[in-house]
Amino acid sequence: MSIYLDHAATVPMxxxxxxxxxxxxxxxxxxxSLHSDGRAVRKAVEDARMSLAxxxxxxxxxxxxxxxxxxxxxxxxxGFYWKAVAANPTRTTILSSAIEHHAVxxxxxWLVDHEGATSVEIPVLRNGVIDIDFVRDYIAANKSAIALISVMHSNNExxxxxxxxxxxxxxxxxxxxxxxVQSLGKVDFNFAALGATAATISSHKVGGPLGVAALILKRGLDITPVTHGGGQERDVRSGTFNAPSIVAFAAAARAALSNRDSQSSRIxxxxxxxxxxxxxxxxxxTINGVAGLPGILNISFPDTESEALLLLLDSEGISASAGSACSAGVSRPSHVLLALGxxxxxxxxxxxxxxxSTTTQAEIDRLVEILPSVVQRARAAFSVKK
Amino acid sequence: MKIVAAMSGGVDSAVAAARMVDAGHEVVGVHLALSSNPQKYRSGARGCCTIEDSHDARRAADVIGIPFYIWDMAAEFHEGVVENFMAEYAIGRTPNPCLRCNEKIKFAAVMERAKALGFDGVATGHYAQMHETELGRVMYRAVDPGKDQSYVLAVLNTDQLAGAYFPLGDTVKDDVRKEAKARGLYVANKPDSHDICFVPSGDNAGWLRDRLGSDVGPIVDEDGTKLGEHKGAYTYTIGQRKGLGITIPAAGGEPRYVLKIEPKTNTVVVGNHEALAVSGITGEKAIWCGPVPAESTEYRGFAQVRAHGTPLPCTYSHKDGFISVSLDEPLFGLATGQGLVIYDGDRVVGSATVCATE
Known part of the structure; x- marks a missing residue:
């Protein structure tokens, strides 16, 4: 049995x-569909939507x-960018943090390269938290030019x-x-209390199936769609309702919430x-970032390469992840860690x-036991390369 | 043993990895990323490190059931192979980058890294055989003469060969393809790769012109009489006959061939076929693939100067890192920079880089 320490990538269902x-x-x-079979499935979808809400x-x-x-x-x-620009062509600035996931x-x-957008990145302090003073100053000076702000709730790395x-x-x-996506089910997340205009959540990060997620989008606000078709989701997103996955997503999110406090403190x-x-x-x-999400531990091991560390850990049955991004199959330094300085x-x-939730004390003991020899071997490989 | 199987994404390395698993070794598949700016798709038979190839290698590893990693060796490859390729052309030589890649990357950088990480050796899909004999563990030609790659492996010294495994050397290529198919390896029908992998267009001359310049210079005969102009001396090869663009006919109407490239004066020298004859070859930087023959002693053997060239009967000796070869019959057209490989029958004795011919 492997020791799975990659829950930020995906978790067991x-x-x-x-x-x-x-x-x-x-x-x-x-x-x-309007017939009884369709209505029964629609009810399941809407029950799930209500439960997830x-x-x-x-x-x-x-x-x-x-x-x-x-x-x-x-x-x-x-959607927000196109909506903003349609209303006012000078609103082309997108303000985001320097540590966003590639999905953002x-x-x-792409909007910068193809649609005339201007990207402004909010710098991040050494502790991994954005510089809120920069946000305050930038917005005060450029309010009318900003189409949207996108900052992740918690960082995945x-x-x-x-x-x-x-x-x-x-x-x-x-x-x-x-x-x-990384916060749901792990730390307090309440859309209304947060006051955000929109938020992304994902099923497979909370114990639901792959292939279903959601954009929570403030009521009454319709952004420009990316996919066009049957208009199933408020005319903002088209595509046949994935009823089984939606129902399972809601069930997983509910289970994650009910176990959250006890699991989070344990983890x-x-x-x-x-x-x-x-x-x-x-x-x-050295540890990168300050403790935020309960389960994430990002560590730099001087004079090693994460590629080698991962190979050696994998051969010991330990699944972890590099603090680097994969680009064409080759690891490159993570933009998140570079942004931290x-x-x-x-x-x-x-x-x-x-x-x-599946991590045990025995697994952590094994990791702590094996890591020094793994690091030592990775250092030998690193010195060969130099 | 713990073995790193270098997997290019092609059929040979996939079957080689599978055979190492069958032999009971603990095998990890490694794909080498040799380009810092890889092409997305392979085109024809060129290239071996496109993103498509790395996906094929990963898929093969998954089918075989072994771990798979990509090792970024782009910097080492550029320094050890690509820069060497350009530098050799710049001094008028014609290098063979596949030899350099085996010498500096696959059985050096990769081998050293593998050993530091606790592996015992590196297996590849090269066609060559390692045999335990009274001379020790030595390299022989593959059984498939059409695929034999001992020539490009002859740059490996005994230390490197000690950790090298070539599981395909006893099999002909057709059977390797059949085996790949039987094993469910999707790459079974992938075309063989040829040409120089870092020149994806296949246009070596254009690639060199872009990097070394294309200064126009004279084409002269052996007496120094100017016959025409060339567009960059680096793009000619010794023995080349076509594309010289000389309008002045030779006395007797014989075709002319490139005899020599003189980078300092940016001159290409041409002459008749007889002038290409070589019966003595000197190679520098001798590498021995097995026991080192006694210095300054003449041995009988075969010399091979091209990847799929004919083995030429010869007498050879060596001294101070140089190998001297006297061919029984002359060969026509040999560029400096090429690999000179010495065989004793089918056994690879050693190699050197051609530095002079006469």
């Missing part, structure tokens, strides 16, 4: 979701189901939580989107003890362990 998914898969009917603190009609979190992020970035970063770059409520307060009537305690023990065993290792070499030598 929970029983509640598997049951909901498989039960719904056996029921025929297109939720848009309750979990995330929004109105049911504010949930727009999508295929993936990446799709929801693209819809938010492009890349659509912004280092786990830092971002001050979304403060951004919303500063933003006034500028739309604020937040990618909350945070495991993470903190792992961090302390690793630093004791490998004194020159880490050097390329530091960024290329970092690992992300992400703990989750």
């Amino acid at each position: 929970v029983d509640e979701a598997v049951q909901a998914l498989t039960a719904q898969m056996r029921i025929v009917g297109n939720a848009s 309750d979990v995330v603190g929004c109105e049911p009609s504010e949930i727009i189901f999508t295929g993936t979190g990446t799709e929801a992020d693209n819809l938010a970035i492009k 970063k890349d659509p912004i770059e 280092i786990g830092s939580l971002q001050p979304i409520r403060e951004i919303v307060d500063i933003a006034g009537d500028i739309p604020v989107h937040t990618d909350a 945070a305690a495991l993470r903190d003890s792992a961090a302390a023990r690793i630093l004791q065993a490998i004194p020159d290792a 880490r050097t390329e070499e530091e960024a290329m030598s970092s690992l992300r362990f992400s703990l989750g």
Whole structure:
């Protein structure tokens, strides 16, 4: 059995979701059809929407189901941008943080390259949290030029939580989107209390199936669609309702919420003890970012390459992730770690362990036991390369 | 043993990896990313490090059931192979980059990294055989004469060969393809790769012209009489006959061939076929693939100067890192910079880089 320490990538599906998914898969009917079969499926979809809305603190009609979190992020970035520019062609600035996921970063770059957008990145402090003073000053000076603001609720690589409520307060009537895929089910997330205009959540990060996610979009506000068709989701997103996955997503989110407080404190305690023990065993290792999300531990091991560390951990049955991004199959220093002020070499030598509901003390003990020899071997490989 | 199987995404390396698993080794598949700006798709038989190839390699590893990683060796490849390729052309030589890649990357940078990470050796899909004999573990030609790649592996010294595994050397290519198919490896019908992998267009002359310039210079005969102009001396090869663009006919109407490239004066020298004859070859930087023959002693053997060239009967000796070869029959047209490989029958004795001919 492998030791799975990559919960930020995806988590095991929970029983509640598997049951909901498989039960719904056996029921025929297109939720848009008017006959009784269609109506039965529609009811299941809308029940799930209501249940999920309750979990995330929004109105049911504010949930727009999508295929993936990446799709929801693209819809938010492009939809808000196109809507803003249509109303006022000089509103072309997109304000986002320097540590956004590629699902946000890349659509912004695409708009810059193809649609005349201007991208402004909010710098990040060494602790992994955005510089809120920059946001305040930039908005004060450029308010009328900003089409939208997109800042992630929590970062997927280092786990830092971002001050979304403060951004919303500063933003006034500028739309604020937040990618909350890593936060849902792990830390407090309530759409209404947050006050954001839109938020992205994803099923497979909370124990639901792959292939379903949602953009929570404030009621009454319709952004420009990216996909056109049957108009199923408020005419903002088209495509046949994926009833089995939607139902399972809601079941998983509800289960994650009910276990959240007990799991989060347990996972945070495991993470903190792992961090302390690793630093004791490998004194020159450094932790990237401050504790935010309970399960994320991002560490740089000087004079190693994360590629080598991962290979060696994998051969010991430990699944972790590099603090680097994969570009054409080749690792490059993570833009997140570089934004924190880490050097390329530091960024290329970092690992992300992400703990989750299945993580046990015994697994952490094994990690702490094996890591010093893994780091030592990776250092030997690194010195050969130099 | 723990083995790194270098997987290019082609059929040979996939079957080689699978055979190492069958032999009971703990195998990890590694695809080498050798270009910092890889092409998305492979085109024809060129290139071996497109993104498509890395996907094929990953898929093969998954089918075989071994871990798979991509190692970024682009910087090492550029420094050790591409820059060397340009530097050699710049001094009027014709290098073979595949030899340099085996010498500096696959069985050096990759081998060293693998060993540091706790592996015992590197397996590739090259067609050559390693045999335990009274001479030690030595390299022989592959059984498939059409695919034999011992020539491009002859740059490996005994230390490198000690950790090198070539599981395909005892099999003909057709059977390797059949085996790939039987194993469910999707790459079974992929075309063989040829040409120089970092020149995806296949236009070596154009590639060199872009990097080394295309200064027009004289084409002269052996007496120094100017016969025409060339568009960049680097783009000619010794023995080349076509594309010289000389309008003055030679006495007797014989065709002319490139005899020499003189980079300092940017001159291409041409002459008749007889002038290409070479019966003595000197190679520098000798590398021995097995026991080192006694210095200053004459041995009988075969010399091969091209990847799929004919083995030429010869007498050879060596001293101070230079190998001297005296061919029984002359060959026509040999560029400096090419690999000179010495065989004893089918056994690879060693190699050197051609530095002089007579």
